[in-house]
Ligand SMILES: Nc1ncnc2c1ncn2[C@@H]1O[C@H](COP(=O)(O)OP(=O)(O)OP(=O)(O)O)[C@@H](O)[C@H]1O
């Protein structure tokens with residue numbers, strides 16, 4: 001038996017839902033099948049048809065933490081999540097590949113009828129609710145707008161409707177969530193997609209195991 005076959009499998013951290021669903025075709029393109037669906041089995045450690053790879057299922061915003069500390073060798077996370085993580089842990093992760101999955105955009109939204117351009121005139125102060133405080137801080141600082149940031153963990157769309165904030169910074173894809181809550185996007189901050197992230201130590205110590213997988217993801221993401 002080769003030393004490669006004796007090595008422990010690589011561990012890849014994924015969140016269930018859209019990232020898991022959109023990663024499956026990339027794994028399939030690499031000839032890798034997944035033994036079960038975490039939505040149904042509720043299992044948190046999932047084997048694959050490749051003895052060299054297993055998956056762990058974590059919260060989307062926890063993926064960078066598992067990978068940075070080496071509990072996972074690699075993972076997949078949205079640029080939104082990576083920006084917030086990097087604010088606390090700069091340079092902690094190697095990010096070799098934009099997988100072009102889970103695509104959406106980060107945007108500023110307000111209640112329909114709210115005069116955003118008047119509210120952000122030079123020197124004004126705006127109350128902004130968001131889960132993405134780092135990205136929001138950088139965006140408004142670049143515009144020279146003072147903001148009071150209110151950290152939320154979900155359902156941001158509610159904040160302007162109940163007077164918690166003037167504006168939100170949130171992810172937008174179809175725009176249906178904004179529309180359903182009488183909100184409008186008034187400014188795009190950046191396009192968002194998910195990236196492969198790799199533990200920096202694993203990149204060196206497990207290079208032989210990692211490289212074929214990175215190559216397969218690179219090829220699949222270009223299709
Ligand atoms: N509506 C959307 N369309 C496309 N991609 C999206 C959309 N919403 C979020 N994403 C992307 O998918 C990633 C995972 O989103 P998901 O909804 O599964 O987790 P979450 O609920 O945001 O995270 P957590 O569970 O950690 O709070 C996000 O980080 C973002 O990059």
Ligand SMILES: O=P(O)(O)OC[C@H]1O[C@H](OP(=O)(O)OP(=O)(O)O)[C@H](O)[C@@H]1O
Nearest residue numbers: 154155170171172173174175176177178
């Ligand atoms: O423009 P849309 O297509 O409506 O998508 C935007 C919504 O998608 C995301 O929520 P998600 O569906 O992930 O729900 P969650 O934040 O509760 O996980 C995001 O936080 C928005 O609420």
